[in-house]
Amino acid sequence: MATLELRGITKRFPGVLANDSVDLKVSSGEILGLLGENGAGKTTLMNILYGLYSADEGEILIDDVPQSFAGPGDAIAAGIGMVHQHFMLVPVFTVTENVVLGVEPVGPGGVINIKEAKREVREISQRYGLEVDPDAIIEDIPVGIQQRVEIIKVLFRNAEFLIFDEPTAVLTPQEIEEFFGILNGLREAGKAIIFITHKLKEVIEVSDDIAVLRRGAMVGGADPATTTEADLANLMVGRPVELVVAKEDSEPGAQVLTVSDLVVLDDRDQVAVNSISFDVKAGEIVGVAGVQGNGQTELVEALTGLRGVAAGTVTIGGKDVTHATPRQIHESSVAHVPEDRQRSGLVMSFSITENMVLDGYYHEPYSSGIKMDWDSARSKAEELVEQYDVRTPGTEVAANTLSGGNQQKVIVAREFGRDVQLVVASQPTRGIDVGSIEYIHERIVEERDQGAALLIVSTELDEVMALSDRILVMFDGKVVAEYRGGAVTAEEIGLAMAGAAT
Amino acid sequence: MTAAATTPDAVIVRTPAEIKRSRYLGITYLFLAVVVLWFFARWSVDLGNFTFKLARPTDPSAPDLTLSAGRVTLIVGVILAAMGGVQLARGFGKMNNLVLAIGLFLFIFAFLGWATAQSSIGAFSMVGMMKTTIVRSVPITLGALAGVMSERVAVINIAIEGQLLGGAFVAVVVASPLTGGEDPTLILGSPIGGWIGVGAAVFAGMLLAWVLAVLSIRYVVDQIIVGVVITIFVTGMTSFLALRWLADNPELNKGPIFKSIGIPLLSDIPFLGPVLFDHNIFVFGSFILVAFLTFLLFRTRWGLRARAVGEHPKAADTLGVNVYRTRYLNVIIGGAVAGFGGAFFTLGSVGRFDENMTNGRGFIGLAAMIFGRWHPVGAMAAGLVFGFADAMSQTLGILQTGIPSEFLGMVPFIATILVVAGLVGKARPPAADGQPYIKQ
Numbered sequence: 021m022a023t024l025e026l027r028g029i030t031k032r033f034p035g036v037l038a039n040d041s042v043d044l045k046v047s048s049g050e051i052l053g054l055l056g057e058n059g060a061g062k063t064t065l066m067n068i069l070y071g072l073y074s075a076d077e078g079e080i081l082i083d084d085v086p087q088s089f090a091g092p093g094d095a096i097a098a099g100i101g102m103v104h105q106h107f108m109l110v111p112v113f114t115v116t117e118n119v120v121l122g123v124e125p126v127g128p129g130g131v132i133n134i135k136e137a138k139r140e141v142r143e144i145s146q147r148y149g150l151e152v153d154p155d156a157i158i159e160d161i162p163v164g165i166q167q168r169v170e171i172i173k174v175l176f177r178n179a180e181f182l183i184f185d186e187p188t189a190v191l192t193p194q195e196i197e198e199f200f201g202i203l204n205g206l207r208e209a210g211k212a213i214i215f216i217t218h219k220l221k222e223v224i225e226v227s228d229d230i231a232v233l234r235r236g237a238m239v240g241g242a243d244p245a246t247t248t249e250a251d252l253a254n255l256m257v258g259r260p261v262e263l264v265v266a267k268e269d270s271e272p273g274a275q276v277l278t279v280s281d282l283v284v285l286d287d288r289d290q291v292a293v294n295s296i297s298f299d300v301k302a303g304e305i306v307g308v309a310g311v312q313g314n315g316q317t318e319l320v321e322a323l324t325g326l327r328g329v330a331a332g333t334v335t336i337g338g339k340d341v342t343h344a345t346p347r348q349i350h351e352s353s354v355a356h357v358p359e360d361r362q363r364s365g366l367v368m369s370f371s372i373t374e375n376m377v378l379d380g381y382y383h384e385p386y387s388s389g390i391k392m393d394w395d396s397a398r399s400k401a402e403e404l405v406e407q408y409d410v411r412t413p414g415t416e417v418a419a420n421t422l423s424g425g426n427q428q429k430v431i432v433a434r435e436f437g438r439d440v441q442l443v444v445a446s447q448p449t450r451g452i453d454v455g456s457i458e459y460i461h462e463r464i465v466e467e468r469d470q471g472a473a474l475l476i477v478s479t480e481l482d483e484v485m486a487l488s489d490r491i492l493v494m495f496d497g498k499v500v501a502e503y504r505g506g507a508v509t510a511e512e513i514g515l516a517m518a519g520a521a522t
Numbered sequence: 523m524t525a526a527a528t529t530p531d532a533v534i535v536r537t538p539a540e541i542k543r544s545r546y547l548g549i550t551y552l553f554l555a556v557v558v559l560w561f562f563a564r565w566s567v568d569l570g571n572f573t574f575k576l577a578r579p580t581d582p583s584a585p586d587l588t589l590s591a592g593r594v595t596l597i598v599g600v601i602l603a604a605m606g607g608v609q610l611a612r613g614f615g616k617m618n619n620l621v622l623a624i625g626l627f628l629f630i631f632a633f634l635g636w637a638t639a640q641s642s643i644g645a646f647s648m649v650g651m652m653k654t655t656i657v658r659s660v661p662i663t664l665g666a667l668a669g670v671m672s673e674r675v676a677v678i679n680i681a682i683e684g685q686l687l688g689g690a691f692v693a694v695v696v697a698s699p700l701t702g703g704e705d706p707t708l709i710l711g712s713p714i715g716g717w718i719g720v721g722a723a724v725f726a727g728m729l730l731a732w733v734l735a736v737l738s739i740r741y742v743v744d745q746i747i748v749g750v751v752i753t754i755f756v757t758g759m760t761s762f763l764a765l766r767w768l769a770d771n772p773e774l775n776k777g778p779i780f781k782s783i784g785i786p787l788l789s790d791i792p793f794l795g796p797v798l799f800d801h802n803i804f805v806f807g808s809f810i811l812v813a814f815l816t817f818l819l820f821r822t823r824w825g826l827r828a829r830a831v832g833e834h835p836k837a838a839d840t841l842g843v844n845v846y847r848t849r850y851l852n853v854i855i856g857g858a859v860a861g862f863g864g865a866f867f868t869l870g871s872v873g874r875f876d877e878n879m880t881n882g883r884g885f886i887g888l889a890a891m892i893f894g895r896w897h898p899v900g901a902m903a904a905g906l907v908f909g910f911a912d913a914m915s916q917t918l919g920i921l922q923t924g925i926p927s928e929f930l931g932m933v934p935f936i937a938t939i940l941v942v943a944g945l946v947g948k949a950r951p952p953a954a955d956g957q958p959y960i961k962q
């Protein structure tokens with residue numbers, strides 16, 4: 021029986037102590053659940069184990085023998101395999117090419133024996149029930165299947181120690197169940213597994229042992245048989261956590277956003293939003309659930325003017341904005357919290373002040389004529405920082421020095437900090453800490469209570485269920501189901517997300 | 523559950539991009555039809571016949587092609603107009619590119635026929651023009667291959683021009699003193715000294731590529747800047763040496779010229795034989811390199827890893843592929859190819875070095891790489907298109923059509939731009955192209 025052990029691992033990034041003397045141990049035939057909220061240092065710890073980062077202090081032992089990994093190649097050779105949080109697949113390669121990359125079966129002259137490679141991929145896929153088409157191109161297959169490819173990749177390298185970094189984040193509830201089946205199969209096959217998540221339910225359901233990481237340090241363990249979600253939440257966050265969003269019933273008013281027969285194409289000119297119609301009323305939160313890549317991104321981009329509309333119409337507050345520019349839409353009192361805060365929400369190298377006036381810099385009071393009025397911009401920024409509880413040393417530091425949660429608060433402050441009739445928010449809390457999530461959820465509900473219409477797109481089912489007065493489920497570019505908030509179970513929505521409902 | 527109203531699927535037969543492109547192509551065909559009918563057909567009514575010679579006196583015999591200019595231009599004009607109409611009305615679907623190629627061929631055929639009939643000579647050597655096309659394409663193709671090797675691992679290589687020029691210079695300077703004197707034994711068309719010159723050129727290309735690699739991979743200097751600087755450096759350096767040193771030592775600037783080798787049997791085929799199979803080693807070398815590099819990139823372990831490094835270096839890294847080493851090696855292989863291409867300018871062609879003799883071929887090679895979609899075969903196809911444009915303007919100069927040859931020389935380039943704008947569409951470079959990889 022093999023064991024893998026980490027002792028006293030410490031890793032510092034500039035200004036951050038990402039891992040603080042962490043100990044960890046896992047053996048064959050065991051699933052260790054590693055729990056910790058976003059930014060706790062889970063990925064960093066696993067990257068050290070996998071040879072991607074080198075630890076500042078501490079050691080890695082396999083069967084009590086200290087190891088030194090100069091790179092992932094060494095870790096792989098030692099029997100460690102990792103399914104990364106952000107998949108490490110080459111989008112334009114086939115499944116087989118991705119699986120064999122780095123350990124290709126070759127004939128004379130280094131020619132890849134692609135037949136042999138495919139045969140081995142098929143064999144693993146059958147043995148572990150991981151169905152894939154060896155010839156499919158990665159960018160054409162859904163994320164759920166991409167994840168299977170990642171697992172096959174690890175198994176192909178005969179890994180004994182398997183690390184899964186937040187594998188469930190991209191899956192529907194049904195796919196998660198299926199995935200747990202695979203995990204159990206791997207455990208029975210004698211693999212040692214580290215399963216990383218920030219979801220309490222999952223870790224209790226599948227683990228043999230639980231370890232909790234908070235702010236880089238190991239704060240304790242728990243026995244899945246006896247612990248409760250509340251205990252774990254307490255351990256993970258360091259204080260009791262409110263697991264539900266407090267809100268009154270909604271009182272929908274007039275239609276604010278009306279979408280009819282909207283068709284939007286993706287970057288490759290494929291239909292991404294397939295003729296959908298819905299509306300959002302004042303004082304109402306409409307949540308859009310769905311597995312990533314089912315047209316939500318394109319929908320939001322079309323609504324905010326960032327992507328052309330192929331057919332159909334969009335009206336906001338009675339005005340036709342189907343072909344309006346982003347600025348025209350912005351000026352019709354629409355707030356947009358984009359999906360990727362670092363790429364489209366903020367200019368990372370700009371100061372908080374500059375980021376706060378990105379949308380209004382061109383008019384009074386922030387500028388007159390061609391001249392910026394930085395004093396009024398700064399005082400506005402200071403006011404918003406105060407009002408939205410952005411934790412920062414000042415308004416003149418660059419956005420990239422803030423934590424993810426505080427970056428997101430800057431965006432929310434900018435977008436909500438004026439009168440809006442419609443809010444379009446995409447993944448408003450992705451990858452941020454629990455405190456910030458709670459805060460942003462409160463603000464969203466507050467906007468609703470002040471009479472705004474809100475469209476919240478999220479792949480986190482829990483978030484959609486907690487916030488929404490009405491839930492739309494998108495699958496394959498269409499709205500396949502609609503529910504009243506609070507009157508539906510995760511399982512029902514999950515089925516719709518997988519395309520089972522019609 | 524409140525069942526969502528089931529909406530019908532959006533029926534997108536043709537995407538906006540396709541429709542736009544179809545419209546563009548349709549208008550282009552109509553425009554070409556107007557050119558053919560209005561200028562060529564009308565003027566050629568009393569021009570009589572034109573003759574394309576398919577063999578030269580020394581070649582295996584092939585009949586001449588003699589046609590009536592009036593008829594040919596009229597027919598081509600009508601076909602082009604019909605193509606434009608169909609393209610605008612409903613497009614050709616999957617056949618779009620094939621139709622485009624045919625249309626372009628017809629247009630150029632009609633244009634050449636008209637120009638020939640116009641001229642007092644009334645005939646020209648088609649076989650000669652095709653041969654020139656191939657010869658002129660060689661440095662462009664080789665430059666493009668150098669670019670492909672480097673950009674496939676995500677290092678932008680703007681230094682191709684400098685690598686070609688450096689190769690050209692070094693080849694002749696090394697080969698000249700080693701040859702000369704009594705008549706030597708030829709190995710594949712050159713005395714051994716010529717081969718040593720080629721080897722030195724390849725080495726010079728690798729050295730310049732190594733500089734590019736170190737600065738852009740290790741020191742993460744902007745790749746465009748490094749490339750430009752290398753090119754400027756080599757241009758200045760070779761010009762200086764040519765003026766100050768070679769001018770005083772002409773014996774150093776008198777290299778052997780690689781002789782043509784006819785491939786047995788194949789070179790006896792009428793027309794195709796002389797066009798394809800009777801060349802010097804640089805031409806055959808570029809054919810072989812295209813095949814070899816295609817094989818390397820798409821069939822071997824090496825190629826799979828190289829492409830992975832260009833598309834998603836982090837993924838490659840997590841699988842134990844050494845990103846830095848892969849990049850170094852590929853960039854340097856690219857440099858070797860460019861150095862070989864450089865030697866063509868001197869040893870493969872005129873035998874001497876002249877200031878800035880590459881004259882922008884490296885940059886055209888870069889364009890050929892993009893038109894060729896970062897694929898060796900595509901690079902060669904694009905290289906041939908540029909070579910053809912070159913050969914054609916040369917032919918038009920000889921024909922003396924009465925219209926300024928500078929103006930006529932533009933026609934192929936205009937045609938090329940039209941095609942490229944319509945044909946290439948959205949080419950997708952390697953995803954990580956130009957981005958340095960920084961490990962934690």
Ligand SMILES: Nc1ncnc2c1ncn2[C@@H]1O[C@H](COP(=O)(O)OP(=O)(O)O)[C@@H](O)[C@H]1O
Pocket residue numbers: 033034036037038056057058059060061062063064065962
């Ligand atoms: N490459 C890096 N450079 C600087 N800081 C980093 C880097 N990677 C992670 N961090 C920081 O280290 C902390 C832990 O991050 P991470 O390990 O990704 O957390 P988790 O996976 O638990 O969400 C965070 O504060 C994050 O901002």
Ligand SMILES: [Mg+2]
Pocket residue numbers: 062063064105185186
């Ligand atoms: Mg993580």
